[in-house]
Amino acid sequence: MELNLLFAALATFFLNIPFGYIRQGFRKYSVKWFVAIHLPIPFVVLFRHFFGLGFQLYTYPIMVSAFFLGQFAGKKLRIYIDEKKEVTDIKKDQQ
Numbered sequence: 001m002e003l004n005l006l007f008a009a010l011a012t013f014f015l016n017i018p019f020g021y022i023r024q025g026f027r028k029y030s031v032k033w034f035v036a037i038h039l040p041i042p043f044v045v046l047f048r049h050f051f052g053l054g055f056q057l058y059t060y061p062i063m064v065s066a067f068f069l070g071q072f073a074g075k076k077l078r079i080y081i082d083e084k085k086e087v088t089d090i091k092k093d094q095q
Contacts, residue, residue, distance in 0.1 A: 004051040005059055009066035011047050015040050016067055020074020037071065 023036035044067060053059050 005053060005062060008047045008051040008053055008059075009062050011051075012040075012044050012063055012066040013070040013073070015043055015047075016070025017074040017077065020071035021078045022074070023071065024075045024078035040067070 019036050019040050023033055026033040026036065044063065047053075048055070048059070048063070053063075
């Protein structure tokens, strides 16, 4: 059961990275921002079902943490890529 929880948490984490990346590009509290956060939730429920977790109370902290860490990692990835792109654009303009 614990291995299934780990796999479900990893799947949740990796699923949320692109959604966090997309979310960073939208204005905070806009409809698109809200959708980018909530659209992966049905997939997380499917992961829980697929990995046979059910809805035991001890799984919630791990799954919720994986969800928000994936969103956070996607956000940080977007910030890093945007900053890197700005630096290369500045270098191109200086040449």
